[in-house]
Amino acid sequence: MRYKFFLPVLSALLLILAYPRFNFEFLAWVAFIPLFFALENKKPKQRFLTGYSFGIVFFSGILYWLFNVTWPGTIALILLLSLIPAIFSLLYPRDALRHPAAILFVPALWVATEYLRGHCFTGFPWALLGYSQSFNLPVIQIADMTGVYGVSFLVILVNFGAYLALRKKPGRFYVLFLVFILFSLMFGYGRKRIAQIYPAESLKVAVIQANIPQAIKWDPHYRNFIIDKYTAITKESLSEKPRLVIWPETALPGYLEEKDLKKEITDIAKSDNIYLLTGTLRQSGSNIYNSASLISNEGEVLASYDKIHLVPFGEFIPFEKSLFPIRSFIDKPIGAFDRGGEFTVFKFKFTETFHKPEVIRKATYFHRFSTLICFEDIFPELSANFVRKGARFLVNITNDAWFGKTAAAFQHTQCSIFRAVENRVPVLRAANTGVSCLIDHRGKIVKSVKEGNSRIFVSGYASENIVPTFARSFYTRFGDVFAWGCIVVVLIGIIGCHCERAKRAKQSLWRLLRRPFCLLAMTLIASIFIFPSAAFASGETYYRGKFKFAFPFGKKYDYGNILVTKVIDGDTIELENKERVRLIGIDTPEAWYSRKLERDAKRTKTNCEAIMAMGKKATAFTKSLVGGKRVRLEFDAEKRDRYDRVLAYVYLLDGRFLNAELLREGYAQIYTFVPNVKHVELFRKLQKEAQENKRGFWGE
Numbered sequence: 001m002r003y004k005f006f007l008p009v010l011s012a013l014l015l016i017l018a019y020p021r022f023n024f025e026f027l028a029w030v031a032f033i034p035l036f037f038a039l040e041n042k043k044p045k046q047r048f049l050t051g052y053s054f055g056i057v058f059f060s061g062i063l064y065w066l067f068n069v070t071w072p073g074t075i076a077l078i079l080l081l082s083l084i085p086a087i088f089s090l091l092y093p094r095d096a097l098r099h100p101a102a103i104l105f106v107p108a109l110w111v112a113t114e115y116l117r118g119h120c121f122t123g124f125p126w127a128l129l130g131y132s133q134s135f136n137l138p139v140i141q142i143a144d145m146t147g148v149y150g151v152s153f154l155v156i157l158v159n160f161g162a163y164l165a166l167r168k169k170p171g172r173f174y175v176l177f178l179v180f181i182l183f184s185l186m187f188g189y190g191r192k193r194i195a196q197i198y199p200a201e202s203l204k205v206a207v208i209q210a211n212i213p214q215a216i217k218w219d220p221h222y223r224n225f226i227i228d229k230y231t232a233i234t235k236e237s238l239s240e241k242p243r244l245v246i247w248p249e250t251a252l253p254g255y256l257e258e259k260d261l262k263k264e265i266t267d268i269a270k271s272d273n274i275y276l277l278t279g280t281l282r283q284s285g286s287n288i289y290n291s292a293s294l295i296s297n298e299g300e301v302l303a304s305y306d307k308i309h310l311v312p313f314g315e316f317i318p319f320e321k322s323l324f325p326i327r328s329f330i331d332k333p334i335g336a337f338d339r340g341g342e343f344t345v346f347k348f349k350f351t352e353t354f355h356k357p358e359v360i361r362k363a364t365y366f367h368r369f370s371t372l373i374c375f376e377d378i379f380p381e382l383s384a385n386f387v388r389k390g391a392r393f394l395v396n397i398t399n400d401a402w403f404g405k406t407a408a409a410f411q412h413t414q415c416s417i418f419r420a421v422e423n424r425v426p427v428l429r430a431a432n433t434g435v436s437c438l439i440d441h442r443g444k445i446v447k448s449v450k451e452g453n454s455r456i457f458v459s460g461y462a463s464e465n466i467v468p469t470f471a472r473s474f475y476t477r478f479g480d481v482f483a484w485g486c487i488v489v490v491l492i493g494i495i496g497c498h499c500e501r502a503k504r505a506k507q508s509l510w511r512l513l514r515r516p517f518c519l520l521a522m523t524l525i526a527s528i529f530i531f532p533s534a535a536f537a538s539g540e541t542y543y544r545g546k547f548k549f550a551f552p553f554g555k556k557y558d559y560g561n562i563l564v565t566k567v568i569d570g571d572t573i574e575l576e577n578k579e580r581v582r583l584i585g586i587d588t589p590e591a592w593y594s595r596k597l598e599r600d601a602k603r604t605k606t607n608c609e610a611i612m613a614m615g616k617k618a619t620a621f622t623k624s625l626v627g628g629k630r631v632r633l634e635f636d637a638e639k640r641d642r643y644d645r646v647l648a649y650v651y652l653l654d655g656r657f658l659n660a661e662l663l664r665e666g667y668a669q670i671y672t673f674v675p676n677v678k679h680v681e682l683f684r685k686l687q688k689e690a691q692e693n694k695r696g697f698w699g700e
Contacts, residue, residue, distance in 0.1 A: 005038075007034040007035060007037055007038035008034070008035050008038050008050050008051070008053045008054035008057070009053065009054070009057050010034045011031050011032055011033075011034045011035035011038075011054055012054045012055075012057035012058035012061065013057065013061070014027045014028075014030065014031035014034075015027070015028060015031040015032075015058055015129075015132070016057075016058060016061035016062060018031065018132040019062060019127060019131070019132055019407070019411060019414075020407045020410030020411050020413075020414070021407045021410055023135065025132055025133055025134075025135060025136055028129065028132040028133065028155050029155060029158050029159065029162075030159065030162060031159065032156060032159035032160070032163075033159055033162055033163045033166065035050070035051075035054055035089075036096075036159070036160065036163040037163070038050050039051075039089055039092050039096075040097070041094065042094070044090055047089045047090050047092060047094075048086050048087075048089060048090045049086075050089050051085040051086035051087070051088055051089025051090065051092075052082050052083070052085070052086035052089075054082075054085050054089070055078075055081060055082025055083070055084065055085040055086055056078060056079070056082045058082075058085070059077075059078045059081045059082055059127075060078055062126075062127045062407075062411070063077065063078060063081075063126070063127075064406070065403040065404065065406035065407065065408040066403070068402065068403050068404050068406070069402055069403070077124075081117065081124065084113050084114070084116060084117045085113070087113050087116070088109055088110055088113045091109055091490070091494065092106065092109065093105060093106070093493075096160075097164070097167055097169055098169075101493070102160070103157070103160060103161065103164070103175055103178065103179075104157075104489065105489065105490070105493045106156060106160045107152075107153040107154075107156040107157045107160065107486075108153070108485075108486035108487075108489040108490050108493075109486075109490050109493075110129065110152060110153070110156045111149045111152055111153050111156075111482075111483055111486040111487075112483070112486050112487045112490045114128050114129065114149060114152055114483075115149060115480065115483040115486070115487065118379070118380075121312075122309070122312050123379065124378075125148075125378055125379065125380075126375075126378055126411065126415075127411060128148050128149075128152060129151070129152035129155050129156070130143070130148035130149065130150070130151030130152040130155070130418065131148065131411070131414040131415065131418065132155070133151055133155065134413075134414040134417045134418065134443070135417075137190065137194055137442060137443055137444060138187050138190035138191050138194065139151060139154070139186070139187065139190055140190070140417070140418065140421055140443055141189060141190035141191075141193040141194060141421060141442070141443075142154070142186050142189060142190065143418055143421045143422045143443075143475065144193065144421055144422055144423075144424055144473040144474060144475050145473070145474045145475055145482070146475070146482035146483075147380050147418075147422055147475050147479075147480055147482060147483065148380065148418045148422070149480065149482055149483045149486070150482050153482075153486065154182070154183065154186060157179055157182065157183075158179055158183060161175055161176055161178075161179035164176075193442070194442050198424075198441065198467055198469045198471060200467050200468060200469055200470070201365055201467075201468075202465040202466065202467050203243055203244065203365075203367060203393075203465065203466055203467075203468055204240065204241060204242045204243050204244075204463065204464070204465050204466075205242050205243065205244045205245070205246065205428060205438070205463065205464070205465075205466055206234075206237040206240060206242035206244070206245045206246070206461050206462065206463035207245075207246045207428055207429065207430040207436045207437070207438065207449070207461065207462050207463075208230060208233050208234060208237065208245060208246065208247050208248070208251075208430060208436070208461050209233075209248070209430065209431060209432070209433070209434055209436040209449040209458070209459055209460055209461065209462075210226070210229050210230050210233060210247075210248070210251070210432065210459050211432065211433050211434075211457055211458055211459040212226055212229070212401070212432055212433075213401065214399075214401040214402060217250070217253065217399075217401075217432075218253065220253075222253070223253045223254070226251075226253045227252075227253065227261075227264060227265075229459070230247055230251060231268055233459060233460065233461050234247075234268065234272065234274075234276075234461075235272070236461060237461040237463050238272055238274070240463035242274060242463050243274065243275060243350055244274065244275045244276075244277065244348070244367075245272075245274050245275070245276050245277070246276075246277045246278075246395055246397065246428060246430040247276070247277065247278040247279060247397070247430060248279055248397045248398060248399055248430045248431055248432040248436070249279035249290070249292075249373055249374055249397040249398050249399045249431075249432065250279045250280065250281060250290065250399060251278050251279045251280070251397075251432070252265065252278060252279070252280040252281070254281070255280070255281050255282065255283050256280040256281070256282050256291070256293055256301070256304075257282070257283055262301075265278065265295060266295055266299035266300070266301070267299065269295040269296065269297055269299055270297065270298060270299035272297075273297045274297055275294060275295065275296060275297055275348045275350075276294070276295045277292060277293070277294050277295075277346070277371065277395060277397075278292070278293060278295070279291070279292050279373065279397045279399075280292070280293055282304055282306065287338040288336070288337055288338060289304075289306035289307065289337060289338055289340055290306070290307040290310075290337050290373055290374070291304045291305060291306050291307065291340075291373075292304065292305045292371040292373060292395075292397055293305075294346045294348065296348065297350070302346070302347070302348065303344055303346055303347075304344070305340065305342075305344035305346070305370070305371050305373070306338075306339075306340025306341075306342070306344075307337070307339070307340055307373040307374070307376065308339060308340050308341070308343070308376065308382065309339075309375075309376050309379060309382060310337055310339055311374060311375060343370065343385055343386055343389050344370065344371070345368050345369070345370050345386065345389050345390045345391050346368065346369050346370065346371070347366065347367070347368050348366075348367055349365060349366045349367065350365055351365075352365070367392065367393075367468060368390050368391055368392050368468075369391050369392060369393045369394065369395055369468070370386035370387075370389070370391035370394055370395070371394075371395045371396075371397060372386075372394060372395070372396045372397075372419075373396075373397055373398070374397075374398045374399070375398070375412070375415075376396075377394075377396045377398075377412075377415050377416050377419050377427070378412075378415040380418070380419065380422060380475075380479075380480070381479060381480070383419040383422065383423055384422065384423055384475060384476050384479055387423040387425055387472065387476050388472070388476060388477070391425070392425060392468035392469060392470050393425050393426040393427070393428065393466060393468045393469075394419060394420070394423070394425055394426070394427045394428070395427070395428045395429075395430070396416050396419075396427060396428070396429045396430070397429075397430045397431075398412065398429070398430075398431045398432070399431065399432040399433070400412060400431055400432070400433060400434070400456075401432050401433040405456060405457055409431065409433070409434050409435050409455075409456050410435060410455075410456075412435075413429065413435045413437065413445075416429050416439055417439055417443045417445070418443065420439045420440065420441055420442070420443050421441070421442065421443040422473065422475045422476070423472075423473055423475065423476045424441045424469055424471050424472075424473045424476070425441055425468070425469055426438065426439060426440050426441055426466040426467065426468065426469070427439040428466070433456055433457050434449060434455045434456035434457060434458065435448060435449075435455045435456060436448060436449040436455075436461075436462060437449070437455075437462060438462060438464050438466060440466065440467070441467070441469055446464055447462045447463070447464040448462055449461060449462045563575065563576040563628070563629075564576075564626040564627060564628065564629060564631055565628070566627075567619060567622045567623045567626065567627055568580065568619075569588060569590075569591055569615065569618070569619045569622075570588030570589070570591075570615060570618030570619045570621070570622050571583045571587065571588040571618075571622075572645060573622070573626060573650070579646060580643070580644070580645045580646070581645060581646045581647075581648050581650065582641055582643070582645035582646065582647050582648075583648070583649070583650055584647050584648065584649055588615060588618040588619075589611045589612070589614045589615035589618060590611060590612065590615050591612055591615035591616045591618075591619055592612065592615075593608070593612075597611060597612070626650070631650050
């Protein structure tokens with residue numbers, strides 16, 4: 001019927017309304033029903049064109065803001081991205097109404113094509129279907145297991161279930177019941193995860209939004225104006241007493257290596273006693289990087305992160321030798337940046353003084369985080385890799401000024417929300433023109449820079465306490481296992497369906513594989529692993545060009561995340577590989593009679609039974625903290641003591657420092673004498689370094 005030509009357009013329009021700035025997220029749950037009606041009983045070519053028309057309308061409505069940068073490039077991108085829903089429609093089962101397995105095959109097929117979009121060439125996983133639910137907190141909590149693709153699966157599942165119900169096919173009530181049960185389970189899981197509390201030490205941070213117009217950003221006449229504006233907003237934020245202040249991408253109007261500029265910026269951090277993270281251009285030899293640098297409260301540049309995933313046609317030209325004429329078609333400057341190769345985890349610490357000097361005088365807190373620059377936060381695997389390497393919160397610094405007062409900044413924020421949920425870590429966003437905000441591990445925006453009701457193209461700061469977590473989610477550990485499972489389901493379905501047809505038609509496997517749709521599918525899947533290395537800057541190989549997949553089984557032992565199987569006493573624990581660890585920096589009383597106990601009792605003029613009681617209490621307390629739980633070890637030496645124990649600081653997964661907890665409870669004492677161990681000089685050296693670096697807990 002003629003009306004079917006308008007059904008894919010209707011689906012695309014409904015789906016567009018589910019994204020910012022409209023945010024009618026409920027429409028995503030029904031948006032695909034018209035498309036499913038349009039695909040009924042269509043031949044492969046007709047299905048392909050139906051999906052392609054859906055894609056053109058949808059991506060035109062979502063990516064309209066790219067026209068502010070380049071018309072030809074935007075049109076080419078829309079035509080390319082529209083191939084993904086076209087492939088979905090091409091592979092959509094013609095007998096979907098009659099086949100019970102379609103209720104799982106169709107959502108898996110959508111996830112497989114979305115995953116394809118996120119990995120083909122350099123990948124562009126923008127406005128994935130799951131992002132439409134970014135403000136529906138109970139629904140998106142499953143992302144800590146499935147990633148954003150699990151939410152996409154759920155949305156298509158509900159759409160297809162509703163479509164089957166409207167078609168009034170036999171068994172539709174069973175299908176609706178299955179959809180209802182799955183949705184209820186996932187919704188219940190989400191409510192439970194939202195209520196979960198991670199008892200870790202909080203950290204006060206501030207994100208700065210200066211709203212520097214793109215037209216003056218690199219004008220040398222405005223150099224002082226830009227620095228003065230960032231400085232003024234930073235000074236204003238100090239009323240909230242933040243420990244870490246974050247400036248956006250390329251906030252500095254020059255290279256960090258410039259002496260005058262470097263002195264100005266480091267003086268800001270030093271005079272205000274803050275750690276300052278700023279986006280900057282950085283030059284190393286002949287290489288130029290889009291970077292983020294952390295400056296300490298003593299005015300030192302501690303470390304820098306060089307952007308790994310560059311923006312195609314913005315920061316470099318893919319296949320530049322062949323496509324260099326494209327520069328003449330883009331009326332905005334194209335950078336020639338080099339790609340970084342290290343997943344940097346920034347580390348910083350600060351010391352606080354307690355009001356109970358009889359227990360402890362000072363405490364030093366250690367924090368670790370990583371930075372995603374510009375659109376790096378749209379790639380889930382990048383964020384997960386940073387968290388696997390030890391980051392306890394993530395920072396996204398960006399400059400979306402290119403796109404004007406459009407939905408681009410809000411669509412970009414949706415990606416950061418999912419990165420927080422997937423890895424169960426806070427995500428902090430500092431954007432030149434917005435949206436700058438603080439997102440907790442549940443995906444909730446707890447605070448953002450505002451001026452009235454506007455969040456973009458305004459200046460100001462947002463400051464709040466965040467809770468850096470150290471609880472690796474299923475997604476952090478195993479990545480896109482769910483998406484790969486969907487791909488396997490799709491491949492099994494396609495092969496099974498066409499093998500059956502091939503058997504009926506007495507076709508050989510070779511003739512089957514020669515069919516156009518099979519060749520297209522195999523080519524696109526192969527491009528995930530083959531093309532990325534060629535699509536990046538000349539002479540570089542992108543890490544995702546190599547096939548690396550961590551299977552969710554097997555046992556790998558390392559010192560990053562270790563199970564404590566036994567507590568020997570208050571300051572000695574045993575690990576799953578029978579290794580014993582001696583906690584550095586504290587000394588707990590003996591829990592049994594020994595010569596040491598007698599010496600300590602005589603030296604302190606204390607009853608032996610009282611010391612033993614405290615020792616048993618310390619051991620019980622340690623068991624309550626780490627018994628049967630995973631902890632993070634931070635080693636200070638490779639050598640061992642005379643009992644062959646490894647020497648290490650120990651942190652719990654919720655971020656608490658084990659030594660700190662023992663000291664605060666009064667179950668352990670600060671070393672005031674050299675321990676009775678073989679490596680006396682080693683211990684003296686370690687303690688001296690710890691005191692000089694304000695490491696651990698020390699009396700005056």
